[in-house]
Amino acid sequence: MPLYNLNAVVIKSQNLGEADKVLTFYSHERGKLRAVARGARRPRNRLRAGTEVFTHGSYLLFANQGLDTVSQCEIVESFRGLRENLERAAAGTYCLEVLDRLTEEEEPRGDLFPFLLAALHLLAEGSDLELAVRAFEVGILSRLGYAPELTACVSCGAPLKEEAAFSAALGGALCPKCRAADGQAIPVRGGTLAALRYLARAPLSRLGLLRLPADSRAELREITRACLLTQLGRDLNSAAFLTLVQEGR
Ligand SMILES: [Zn+2]
The missing domain is CATH 2.40.50.140 (Nucleic acid-binding proteins)
Incomplete structure:
Protein backbone atom coordinates (compact mmCIF):
# COMPACT_ATOMS: atom_id res chain seq x y z
CA MET A 1 0.00 0.00 0.00
CA PHE A 79 -6.87 29.64 7.59
CA ARG A 80 -6.01 32.88 5.85
CA GLY A 81 -6.92 34.80 9.02
CA LEU A 82 -3.82 33.32 10.65
CA ARG A 83 -1.51 34.69 7.95
CA GLU A 84 -2.96 38.14 7.43
CA ASN A 85 -2.66 39.44 10.99
CA LEU A 86 0.65 39.51 12.86
CA GLU A 87 -0.81 38.81 16.30
CA ARG A 88 -2.91 35.89 15.04
CA ALA A 89 0.09 34.54 13.12
CA ALA A 90 2.28 34.75 16.24
CA ALA A 91 -0.38 33.04 18.39
CA GLY A 92 -0.94 30.32 15.77
CA THR A 93 2.79 29.70 15.30
CA TYR A 94 3.21 29.42 19.05
CA CYS A 95 0.34 26.90 19.40
CA LEU A 96 1.69 24.75 16.56
CA GLU A 97 5.11 24.73 18.23
CA VAL A 98 3.49 23.62 21.50
CA LEU A 99 1.80 20.77 19.61
CA ASP A 100 4.99 19.81 17.77
CA ARG A 101 7.08 19.78 20.94
CA LEU A 102 4.60 17.84 23.08
CA THR A 103 3.87 15.04 20.59
CA GLU A 104 5.88 12.16 19.14
CA GLU A 105 5.63 11.02 15.51
CA GLU A 106 3.11 8.32 14.58
CA GLU A 107 1.26 8.37 17.88
CA PRO A 108 -2.27 9.32 16.80
CA ARG A 109 -4.76 10.44 19.42
CA GLY A 110 -8.36 10.54 18.29
CA ASP A 111 -9.31 13.67 20.18
CA LEU A 112 -6.31 15.83 19.33
CA PHE A 113 -6.99 16.45 15.62
CA PRO A 114 -10.52 17.90 16.05
CA PHE A 115 -9.20 19.94 18.97
CA LEU A 116 -6.44 21.36 16.74
CA LEU A 117 -8.95 22.33 14.03
CA ALA A 118 -11.25 24.01 16.56
CA ALA A 119 -8.27 25.89 18.00
CA LEU A 120 -7.14 27.11 14.57
CA HIS A 121 -10.65 28.43 13.86
CA LEU A 122 -10.64 30.23 17.18
CA LEU A 123 -7.17 31.70 16.60
CA ALA A 124 -8.09 32.81 13.07
CA GLU A 125 -11.46 34.36 13.91
CA GLY A 126 -11.94 34.66 17.67
CA SER A 127 -12.03 37.96 19.55
CA ASP A 128 -9.99 36.95 22.61
CA LEU A 129 -6.66 35.66 21.32
CA GLU A 130 -4.92 35.53 24.67
CA LEU A 131 -7.61 33.28 26.15
CA ALA A 132 -7.62 31.15 23.00
CA VAL A 133 -3.89 30.49 23.47
CA ARG A 134 -4.43 29.62 27.17
CA ALA A 135 -7.28 27.26 26.21
CA PHE A 136 -5.03 25.56 23.67
CA GLU A 137 -2.22 25.11 26.20
CA VAL A 138 -4.49 23.74 28.94
CA GLY A 139 -6.50 21.62 26.48
CA ILE A 140 -3.48 19.96 24.91
CA LEU A 141 -1.78 19.32 28.27
CA SER A 142 -4.91 17.62 29.61
CA ARG A 143 -5.49 15.60 26.39
CA LEU A 144 -1.93 14.30 26.53
CA GLY A 145 -2.32 13.26 30.17
CA TYR A 146 -0.34 16.13 31.71
CA ALA A 147 -3.33 17.82 33.37
CA PRO A 148 -2.43 19.35 36.75
CA GLU A 149 -4.47 18.52 39.86
CA LEU A 150 -6.77 21.48 40.44
CA THR A 151 -9.53 20.37 42.82
CA ALA A 152 -7.58 19.19 45.87
CA CYS A 153 -4.15 20.01 47.31
CA VAL A 154 -1.64 17.92 45.36
CA SER A 155 0.36 17.33 48.57
CA CYS A 156 -2.22 16.60 51.36
CA GLY A 157 -5.50 16.21 49.46
CA ALA A 158 -7.31 19.00 51.34
CA PRO A 159 -10.01 20.81 49.34
CA LEU A 160 -8.77 24.10 47.87
CA LYS A 161 -10.23 27.40 48.96
CA GLU A 162 -9.61 30.98 47.89
CA GLU A 163 -5.93 31.03 48.94
CA ALA A 164 -3.76 28.56 47.05
CA ALA A 165 -0.51 28.23 45.15
CA PHE A 166 0.35 26.35 41.99
CA SER A 167 3.33 24.04 41.70
CA ALA A 168 4.22 22.92 38.19
CA ALA A 169 6.93 20.64 39.60
CA LEU A 170 4.45 18.81 41.86
CA GLY A 171 1.77 18.84 39.18
CA GLY A 172 -1.01 20.86 40.76
CA ALA A 173 -2.31 23.29 43.34
CA LEU A 174 -1.13 23.47 46.95
CA CYS A 175 -3.17 24.51 50.01
CA PRO A 176 -1.70 27.27 52.28
CA LYS A 177 -0.33 24.65 54.73
CA CYS A 178 1.60 22.79 52.02
CA ARG A 179 2.73 25.81 50.06
CA ALA A 180 6.29 25.53 51.36
CA ALA A 181 6.59 22.13 49.64
CA ASP A 182 7.65 24.04 46.50
CA GLY A 183 9.60 27.29 46.82
CA GLN A 184 8.78 28.10 43.18
CA ALA A 185 5.01 27.74 43.67
CA ILE A 186 2.97 30.56 42.11
CA PRO A 187 0.30 32.27 44.27
CA VAL A 188 -3.09 31.74 42.65
CA ARG A 189 -6.63 33.00 43.28
CA GLY A 190 -9.61 30.68 43.57
CA GLY A 191 -11.10 32.27 40.45
CA THR A 192 -8.00 31.42 38.43
CA LEU A 193 -8.15 27.78 39.56
CA ALA A 194 -11.82 27.67 38.54
CA ALA A 195 -10.90 29.12 35.14
CA LEU A 196 -8.17 26.48 34.72
CA ARG A 197 -10.67 23.70 35.53
CA TYR A 198 -13.09 25.20 33.00
CA LEU A 199 -10.40 25.42 30.28
CA ALA A 200 -9.37 21.79 30.89
CA ARG A 201 -12.83 20.39 30.15
CA ALA A 202 -14.98 22.95 28.28
CA PRO A 203 -15.14 22.77 24.47
CA LEU A 204 -13.35 25.67 22.74
CA SER A 205 -16.70 26.85 21.33
CA ARG A 206 -17.76 27.80 24.86
CA LEU A 207 -14.68 29.91 25.57
CA GLY A 208 -16.62 33.15 25.04
CA LEU A 209 -18.55 32.46 28.25
CA LEU A 210 -15.42 32.89 30.36
CA ARG A 211 -14.89 36.38 31.77
CA LEU A 212 -11.50 36.89 33.36
CA PRO A 213 -9.96 39.95 35.03
CA ALA A 214 -6.41 40.99 34.09
CA ASP A 215 -4.80 39.59 37.27
CA SER A 216 -6.30 36.14 36.65
CA ARG A 217 -5.09 36.27 33.06
CA ALA A 218 -1.57 37.02 34.31
CA GLU A 219 -1.75 34.08 36.74
CA LEU A 220 -3.01 31.76 34.00
CA ARG A 221 -0.17 32.84 31.73
CA GLU A 222 2.41 32.16 34.43
CA ILE A 223 0.88 28.77 35.32
CA THR A 224 0.65 27.43 31.76
CA ARG A 225 4.19 28.62 31.02
CA ALA A 226 5.47 26.82 34.13
CA CYS A 227 3.58 23.62 33.14
CA LEU A 228 5.02 23.69 29.61
CA LEU A 229 8.53 24.38 30.89
CA THR A 230 8.23 21.39 33.23
CA GLN A 231 7.14 19.11 30.36
CA LEU A 232 9.55 20.44 27.73
CA GLY A 233 12.61 21.36 29.78
CA ARG A 234 13.07 24.68 27.98
CA ASP A 235 11.08 27.63 26.66
CA LEU A 236 9.46 27.51 23.24
CA ASN A 237 11.19 29.41 20.43
CA SER A 238 8.05 31.31 19.46
CA ALA A 239 7.01 32.26 23.02
CA ALA A 240 9.18 35.40 23.16
CA PHE A 241 7.86 36.61 19.81
CA LEU A 242 4.24 36.10 20.88
CA THR A 243 4.87 38.11 24.07
CA LEU A 244 6.50 40.87 22.05
CA VAL A 245 3.57 41.08 19.61
CA GLN A 246 0.96 41.01 22.39
CA GLU A 247 2.71 43.66 24.48
CA GLY A 248 3.12 45.94 21.48
CA ARG A 249 -0.58 46.05 20.57
ZN1 LIG B 1 -2.09 20.68 51.41
Missing part, protein backbone atom coordinates in the same frame (compact mmCIF):
# COMPACT_ATOMS: atom_id res chain seq x y z
CA PRO A 2 2.45 2.66 -1.16
CA LEU A 3 -0.22 5.41 -1.49
CA TYR A 4 -2.26 6.57 1.45
CA ASN A 5 -4.57 9.44 2.45
CA LEU A 6 -4.04 11.88 5.25
CA ASN A 7 -6.54 14.35 6.72
CA ALA A 8 -4.01 16.75 8.19
CA VAL A 9 -2.80 20.22 9.12
CA VAL A 10 0.67 21.44 8.12
CA ILE A 11 2.26 22.40 11.44
CA LYS A 12 5.83 23.07 10.27
CA SER A 13 7.67 23.63 7.02
CA GLN A 14 11.43 23.56 6.44
CA ASN A 15 13.21 24.23 3.19
CA LEU A 16 15.09 21.38 1.60
CA GLY A 17 17.46 21.81 -1.32
CA GLU A 18 16.50 24.31 -4.00
CA ALA A 19 12.76 23.87 -4.27
CA ASP A 20 11.56 21.19 -1.86
CA LYS A 21 10.00 21.36 1.59
CA VAL A 22 10.05 18.99 4.52
CA LEU A 23 6.60 19.26 6.08
CA THR A 24 5.47 18.22 9.52
CA PHE A 25 1.80 17.25 9.50
CA TYR A 26 -0.53 16.66 12.37
CA SER A 27 -3.03 14.18 11.00
CA HIS A 28 -6.22 12.51 12.09
CA GLU A 29 -5.03 9.06 10.97
CA ARG A 30 -1.42 8.90 12.13
CA GLY A 31 -0.81 11.81 14.45
CA LYS A 32 2.40 13.71 13.75
CA LEU A 33 4.21 12.73 10.56
CA ARG A 34 6.97 14.23 8.40
CA ALA A 35 7.01 14.11 4.61
CA VAL A 36 8.76 15.74 1.65
CA ALA A 37 6.91 17.94 -0.85
CA ARG A 38 9.06 17.96 -3.99
CA GLY A 39 9.14 21.24 -5.89
CA ALA A 40 6.64 22.88 -3.51
CA ARG A 41 8.62 26.16 -3.40
CA ARG A 42 8.42 26.67 -7.16
CA PRO A 43 5.97 29.48 -8.04
CA ARG A 44 3.59 27.43 -10.16
CA ASN A 45 3.92 24.10 -8.39
CA ARG A 46 0.55 22.41 -7.75
CA LEU A 47 1.54 21.54 -4.16
CA ARG A 48 2.57 25.08 -3.28
CA ALA A 49 -0.63 26.45 -1.69
CA GLY A 50 -1.51 23.25 0.12
CA THR A 51 1.86 22.99 1.81
CA GLU A 52 1.77 26.33 3.63
CA VAL A 53 1.85 26.18 7.44
CA PHE A 54 -1.67 26.26 9.03
CA THR A 55 -3.29 24.67 5.96
CA HIS A 56 -5.84 21.94 6.62
CA GLY A 57 -6.03 19.59 3.66
CA SER A 58 -6.63 16.17 2.30
CA TYR A 59 -3.25 14.78 1.24
CA LEU A 60 -2.21 11.79 -0.80
CA LEU A 61 1.20 10.49 0.23
CA PHE A 62 3.55 7.96 -1.23
CA ALA A 63 5.34 5.70 1.24
CA ASN A 64 9.12 5.53 0.81
CA GLN A 65 12.07 3.97 2.57
CA GLY A 66 13.00 7.32 4.13
CA LEU A 67 10.54 10.21 4.41
CA ASP A 68 7.26 9.72 2.54
CA THR A 69 6.48 12.15 -0.29
CA VAL A 70 3.38 14.29 -0.84
CA SER A 71 1.84 13.33 -4.16
CA GLN A 72 -1.39 15.37 -4.21
CA CYS A 73 -3.25 17.77 -1.98
CA GLU A 74 -6.66 19.33 -1.78
CA ILE A 75 -7.10 22.30 0.54
CA VAL A 76 -10.00 22.01 2.99
CA GLU A 77 -9.31 25.28 4.83
CA SER A 78 -6.34 27.59 4.39
Whole structure:
Protein backbone atom coordinates (compact mmCIF):
# COMPACT_ATOMS: atom_id res chain seq x y z
CA MET A 1 0.00 0.00 0.00
CA PRO A 2 2.45 2.66 -1.16
CA LEU A 3 -0.22 5.41 -1.49
CA TYR A 4 -2.26 6.57 1.45
CA ASN A 5 -4.57 9.44 2.45
CA LEU A 6 -4.04 11.88 5.25
CA ASN A 7 -6.54 14.35 6.72
CA ALA A 8 -4.01 16.75 8.19
CA VAL A 9 -2.80 20.22 9.12
CA VAL A 10 0.67 21.44 8.12
CA ILE A 11 2.26 22.40 11.44
CA LYS A 12 5.83 23.07 10.27
CA SER A 13 7.67 23.63 7.02
CA GLN A 14 11.43 23.56 6.44
CA ASN A 15 13.21 24.23 3.19
CA LEU A 16 15.09 21.38 1.60
CA GLY A 17 17.46 21.81 -1.32
CA GLU A 18 16.50 24.31 -4.00
CA ALA A 19 12.76 23.87 -4.27
CA ASP A 20 11.56 21.19 -1.86
CA LYS A 21 10.00 21.36 1.59
CA VAL A 22 10.05 18.99 4.52
CA LEU A 23 6.60 19.26 6.08
CA THR A 24 5.47 18.22 9.52
CA PHE A 25 1.80 17.25 9.50
CA TYR A 26 -0.53 16.66 12.37
CA SER A 27 -3.03 14.18 11.00
CA HIS A 28 -6.22 12.51 12.09
CA GLU A 29 -5.03 9.06 10.97
CA ARG A 30 -1.42 8.90 12.13
CA GLY A 31 -0.81 11.81 14.45
CA LYS A 32 2.40 13.71 13.75
CA LEU A 33 4.21 12.73 10.56
CA ARG A 34 6.97 14.23 8.40
CA ALA A 35 7.01 14.11 4.61
CA VAL A 36 8.76 15.74 1.65
CA ALA A 37 6.91 17.94 -0.85
CA ARG A 38 9.06 17.96 -3.99
CA GLY A 39 9.14 21.24 -5.89
CA ALA A 40 6.64 22.88 -3.51
CA ARG A 41 8.62 26.16 -3.40
CA ARG A 42 8.42 26.67 -7.16
CA PRO A 43 5.97 29.48 -8.04
CA ARG A 44 3.59 27.43 -10.16
CA ASN A 45 3.92 24.10 -8.39
CA ARG A 46 0.55 22.41 -7.75
CA LEU A 47 1.54 21.54 -4.16
CA ARG A 48 2.57 25.08 -3.28
CA ALA A 49 -0.63 26.45 -1.69
CA GLY A 50 -1.51 23.25 0.12
CA THR A 51 1.86 22.99 1.81
CA GLU A 52 1.77 26.33 3.63
CA VAL A 53 1.85 26.18 7.44
CA PHE A 54 -1.67 26.26 9.03
CA THR A 55 -3.29 24.67 5.96
CA HIS A 56 -5.84 21.94 6.62
CA GLY A 57 -6.03 19.59 3.66
CA SER A 58 -6.63 16.17 2.30
CA TYR A 59 -3.25 14.78 1.24
CA LEU A 60 -2.21 11.79 -0.80
CA LEU A 61 1.20 10.49 0.23
CA PHE A 62 3.55 7.96 -1.23
CA ALA A 63 5.34 5.70 1.24
CA ASN A 64 9.12 5.53 0.81
CA GLN A 65 12.07 3.97 2.57
CA GLY A 66 13.00 7.32 4.13
CA LEU A 67 10.54 10.21 4.41
CA ASP A 68 7.26 9.72 2.54
CA THR A 69 6.48 12.15 -0.29
CA VAL A 70 3.38 14.29 -0.84
CA SER A 71 1.84 13.33 -4.16
CA GLN A 72 -1.39 15.37 -4.21
CA CYS A 73 -3.25 17.77 -1.98
CA GLU A 74 -6.66 19.33 -1.78
CA ILE A 75 -7.10 22.30 0.54
CA VAL A 76 -10.00 22.01 2.99
CA GLU A 77 -9.31 25.28 4.83
CA SER A 78 -6.34 27.59 4.39
CA PHE A 79 -6.87 29.64 7.59
CA ARG A 80 -6.01 32.88 5.85
CA GLY A 81 -6.92 34.80 9.02
CA LEU A 82 -3.82 33.32 10.65
CA ARG A 83 -1.51 34.69 7.95
CA GLU A 84 -2.96 38.14 7.43
CA ASN A 85 -2.66 39.44 10.99
CA LEU A 86 0.65 39.51 12.86
CA GLU A 87 -0.81 38.81 16.30
CA ARG A 88 -2.91 35.89 15.04
CA ALA A 89 0.09 34.54 13.12
CA ALA A 90 2.28 34.75 16.24
CA ALA A 91 -0.38 33.04 18.39
CA GLY A 92 -0.94 30.32 15.77
CA THR A 93 2.79 29.70 15.30
CA TYR A 94 3.21 29.42 19.05
CA CYS A 95 0.34 26.90 19.40
CA LEU A 96 1.69 24.75 16.56
CA GLU A 97 5.11 24.73 18.23
CA VAL A 98 3.49 23.62 21.50
CA LEU A 99 1.80 20.77 19.61
CA ASP A 100 4.99 19.81 17.77
CA ARG A 101 7.08 19.78 20.94
CA LEU A 102 4.60 17.84 23.08
CA THR A 103 3.87 15.04 20.59
CA GLU A 104 5.88 12.16 19.14
CA GLU A 105 5.63 11.02 15.51
CA GLU A 106 3.11 8.32 14.58
CA GLU A 107 1.26 8.37 17.88
CA PRO A 108 -2.27 9.32 16.80
CA ARG A 109 -4.76 10.44 19.42
CA GLY A 110 -8.36 10.54 18.29
CA ASP A 111 -9.31 13.67 20.18
CA LEU A 112 -6.31 15.83 19.33
CA PHE A 113 -6.99 16.45 15.62
CA PRO A 114 -10.52 17.90 16.05
CA PHE A 115 -9.20 19.94 18.97
CA LEU A 116 -6.44 21.36 16.74
CA LEU A 117 -8.95 22.33 14.03
CA ALA A 118 -11.25 24.01 16.56
CA ALA A 119 -8.27 25.89 18.00
CA LEU A 120 -7.14 27.11 14.57
CA HIS A 121 -10.65 28.43 13.86
CA LEU A 122 -10.64 30.23 17.18
CA LEU A 123 -7.17 31.70 16.60
CA ALA A 124 -8.09 32.81 13.07
CA GLU A 125 -11.46 34.36 13.91
CA GLY A 126 -11.94 34.66 17.67
CA SER A 127 -12.03 37.96 19.55
CA ASP A 128 -9.99 36.95 22.61
CA LEU A 129 -6.66 35.66 21.32
CA GLU A 130 -4.92 35.53 24.67
CA LEU A 131 -7.61 33.28 26.15
CA ALA A 132 -7.62 31.15 23.00
CA VAL A 133 -3.89 30.49 23.47
CA ARG A 134 -4.43 29.62 27.17
CA ALA A 135 -7.28 27.26 26.21
CA PHE A 136 -5.03 25.56 23.67
CA GLU A 137 -2.22 25.11 26.20
CA VAL A 138 -4.49 23.74 28.94
CA GLY A 139 -6.50 21.62 26.48
CA ILE A 140 -3.48 19.96 24.91
CA LEU A 141 -1.78 19.32 28.27
CA SER A 142 -4.91 17.62 29.61
CA ARG A 143 -5.49 15.60 26.39
CA LEU A 144 -1.93 14.30 26.53
CA GLY A 145 -2.32 13.26 30.17
CA TYR A 146 -0.34 16.13 31.71
CA ALA A 147 -3.33 17.82 33.37
CA PRO A 148 -2.43 19.35 36.75
CA GLU A 149 -4.47 18.52 39.86
CA LEU A 150 -6.77 21.48 40.44
CA THR A 151 -9.53 20.37 42.82
CA ALA A 152 -7.58 19.19 45.87
CA CYS A 153 -4.15 20.01 47.31
CA VAL A 154 -1.64 17.92 45.36
CA SER A 155 0.36 17.33 48.57
CA CYS A 156 -2.22 16.60 51.36
CA GLY A 157 -5.50 16.21 49.46
CA ALA A 158 -7.31 19.00 51.34
CA PRO A 159 -10.01 20.81 49.34
CA LEU A 160 -8.77 24.10 47.87
CA LYS A 161 -10.23 27.40 48.96
CA GLU A 162 -9.61 30.98 47.89
CA GLU A 163 -5.93 31.03 48.94
CA ALA A 164 -3.76 28.56 47.05
CA ALA A 165 -0.51 28.23 45.15
CA PHE A 166 0.35 26.35 41.99
CA SER A 167 3.33 24.04 41.70
CA ALA A 168 4.22 22.92 38.19
CA ALA A 169 6.93 20.64 39.60
CA LEU A 170 4.45 18.81 41.86
CA GLY A 171 1.77 18.84 39.18
CA GLY A 172 -1.01 20.86 40.76
CA ALA A 173 -2.31 23.29 43.34
CA LEU A 174 -1.13 23.47 46.95
CA CYS A 175 -3.17 24.51 50.01
CA PRO A 176 -1.70 27.27 52.28
CA LYS A 177 -0.33 24.65 54.73
CA CYS A 178 1.60 22.79 52.02
CA ARG A 179 2.73 25.81 50.06
CA ALA A 180 6.29 25.53 51.36
CA ALA A 181 6.59 22.13 49.64
CA ASP A 182 7.65 24.04 46.50
CA GLY A 183 9.60 27.29 46.82
CA GLN A 184 8.78 28.10 43.18
CA ALA A 185 5.01 27.74 43.67
CA ILE A 186 2.97 30.56 42.11
CA PRO A 187 0.30 32.27 44.27
CA VAL A 188 -3.09 31.74 42.65
CA ARG A 189 -6.63 33.00 43.28
CA GLY A 190 -9.61 30.68 43.57
CA GLY A 191 -11.10 32.27 40.45
CA THR A 192 -8.00 31.42 38.43
CA LEU A 193 -8.15 27.78 39.56
CA ALA A 194 -11.82 27.67 38.54
CA ALA A 195 -10.90 29.12 35.14
CA LEU A 196 -8.17 26.48 34.72
CA ARG A 197 -10.67 23.70 35.53
CA TYR A 198 -13.09 25.20 33.00
CA LEU A 199 -10.40 25.42 30.28
CA ALA A 200 -9.37 21.79 30.89
CA ARG A 201 -12.83 20.39 30.15
CA ALA A 202 -14.98 22.95 28.28
CA PRO A 203 -15.14 22.77 24.47
CA LEU A 204 -13.35 25.67 22.74
CA SER A 205 -16.70 26.85 21.33
CA ARG A 206 -17.76 27.80 24.86
CA LEU A 207 -14.68 29.91 25.57
CA GLY A 208 -16.62 33.15 25.04
CA LEU A 209 -18.55 32.46 28.25
CA LEU A 210 -15.42 32.89 30.36
CA ARG A 211 -14.89 36.38 31.77
CA LEU A 212 -11.50 36.89 33.36
CA PRO A 213 -9.96 39.95 35.03
CA ALA A 214 -6.41 40.99 34.09
CA ASP A 215 -4.80 39.59 37.27
CA SER A 216 -6.30 36.14 36.65
CA ARG A 217 -5.09 36.27 33.06
CA ALA A 218 -1.57 37.02 34.31
CA GLU A 219 -1.75 34.08 36.74
CA LEU A 220 -3.01 31.76 34.00
CA ARG A 221 -0.17 32.84 31.73
CA GLU A 222 2.41 32.16 34.43
CA ILE A 223 0.88 28.77 35.32
CA THR A 224 0.65 27.43 31.76
CA ARG A 225 4.19 28.62 31.02
CA ALA A 226 5.47 26.82 34.13
CA CYS A 227 3.58 23.62 33.14
CA LEU A 228 5.02 23.69 29.61
CA LEU A 229 8.53 24.38 30.89
CA THR A 230 8.23 21.39 33.23
CA GLN A 231 7.14 19.11 30.36
CA LEU A 232 9.55 20.44 27.73
CA GLY A 233 12.61 21.36 29.78
CA ARG A 234 13.07 24.68 27.98
CA ASP A 235 11.08 27.63 26.66
CA LEU A 236 9.46 27.51 23.24
CA ASN A 237 11.19 29.41 20.43
CA SER A 238 8.05 31.31 19.46
CA ALA A 239 7.01 32.26 23.02
CA ALA A 240 9.18 35.40 23.16
CA PHE A 241 7.86 36.61 19.81
CA LEU A 242 4.24 36.10 20.88
CA THR A 243 4.87 38.11 24.07
CA LEU A 244 6.50 40.87 22.05
CA VAL A 245 3.57 41.08 19.61
CA GLN A 246 0.96 41.01 22.39
CA GLU A 247 2.71 43.66 24.48
CA GLY A 248 3.12 45.94 21.48
CA ARG A 249 -0.58 46.05 20.57
ZN1 LIG B 1 -2.09 20.68 51.41
